[in-house]
Amino acid sequence: MQQLIATEPLKNFDQLPNTANVRHPVVQALYACSSASVWRGVNAGRIPKPRKLSPRTTCWNVGELRAALAITGNQGA
Numbered sequence: 001m002q003q004l005i006a007t008e009p010l011k012n013f014d015q016l017p018n019t020a021n022v023r024h025p026v027v028q029a030l031y032a033c034s035s036a037s038v039w040r041g042v043n044a045g046r047i048p049k050p051r052k053l054s055p056r057t058t059c060w061n062v063g064e065l066r067a068a069l070a071i072t073g074n075q076g077a
Helices: 002-015 024-031 035-044 062-072
Strands: 051-054 057-061
Touching: 002 024, 024 035, 024 057, 024 062, 057 062
Parallel strands: none
Antiparallel strands: 051 057
């Protein structure tokens, strides 16, 4: 069930504008890695830094993710 939840937001990722924001499960699915690996990738500079929308809401910019994926070729976090 967890895998279905993580891949569901990816269905429309290509149609999202570059100004859109996505949450952690989408980034995790894009890089096919664990939650901890997402944060290690952010700290290492392989994954763009997220933005805090509120104290409990963190998101990533779609345009920044696309640019980072194009550079890394989606080789994982």
